[in-house]
Amino acid sequence: MSYENITTEQKERVHYITVNRPKQMNALNKATIQELHEAFKAANEDEGTRAIILTGSGEKAFVAGADIKEFADFGTSDGKALAAQGQKKLFDFIENLSKPVIAAINGFALGGGLELAMASHIRIASHNAKLGLPEVSLGVIPGYGGTQRLSQLVGRGKAMEMITTAGMISADDAYESGLVNHVVAQDELMALAEKIASKICNNSGNAIKSAMKAVNANYTDGVDGFAVEIAEFGNCFGTEEFVEGTTAFVEKRKPSFK
Incomplete structure (x- = not known):
């Protein structure tokens, strides 16, 4: 299947999914969310796939957030529908896959991008990565599971600070707080993701x-x-x-x- 906003590749038993909107810092729009749903569904159903690696194209961003232009004029009911549909179609969908998803965070993971990484099962980050949920600076809150999964991963206090200040934290801070499993140099990121995927593939x-x-x-x-x-x-x-x-x-x- 061909996609406009993502690329996919199969190498032996590992499936690679890359968000490919570099001019938009790999921001999530409705079309990208739909394509990601389709790609993850296909990988999960493929008997030859044992692990999935998710990353962003380029060296600046994993996913730098949602495409704000798509919902800037939404009302209350539109906002609720946006969050509910997005959670069901992608974020909850990823979390409940039967095959592990490794998020290789190669740059900015903000807003929906961090929520996408948190829905994944394992997270590794490059040293240049910046992570955060800046939604309150736009007059809204994280709507794709961010308030729930961040609290589960880093604890209530740290989550409250990150969400209410709308600040970004470094990859090292993310590691110290338990938000990511590993931090490596950017040129070592995919190698580590593949090493973890290989270990997964050796098991039942x-x-x-x-x-x-x-x-x-x-x-x-x-x-x-x-x-x-x-x-x-x-x-x-x-x-x-x-x-x-x-x-x-x-x-x-x-x-x-x-």
Whole structure:
């Protein structure tokens, strides 16, 4: 499938998705959100894909926010619909995929861009990256899950400070607060993302899917995460990958998951 605002590439078992709007600092508009939804859906359904790497084109921005021109004249009902549709189509959709998404943050990750990174499962950043939620400086708040996921990742106090000041933090500050997993030089960013993806690919895809479902359950209102863990633990016993993994352990060899 061809896209106008993103590019995709498959290398062995890793699928690459790149937001490709460099003149707009890779800002998210409706068309880009739709294309990202389609690309993530296709990668998640592809049996040959085991991990997904998400990044932005160029060296300045991962995603520098939303395309403000698209909603500058919206009213209350329009704003609610924008947030609800965006969360369902992309941000919640990514969080609940069955395959891990690694966000390689190669520059500015602001507003919707940071929300996109936070919806991903693993985040790594280059030293030049700047991260923040500047929405209150525009008279609005983060609407794509930013108030919820930032609090989960960095704690209530840090999230309150970042959101209410509309300030940006450095990659190192993001690492210290737990917002990103790793910080590396920009020319090492994709190599680290690929290294992490390679480790993921060596493990049981079914077990990873179950583990991700169990972890997400802890952050879902009205869901008992421990009960989900028990159920998914049991489900793993009924897979060929469990047989292969345990047999390989007994035979003192590396498992071969298909």
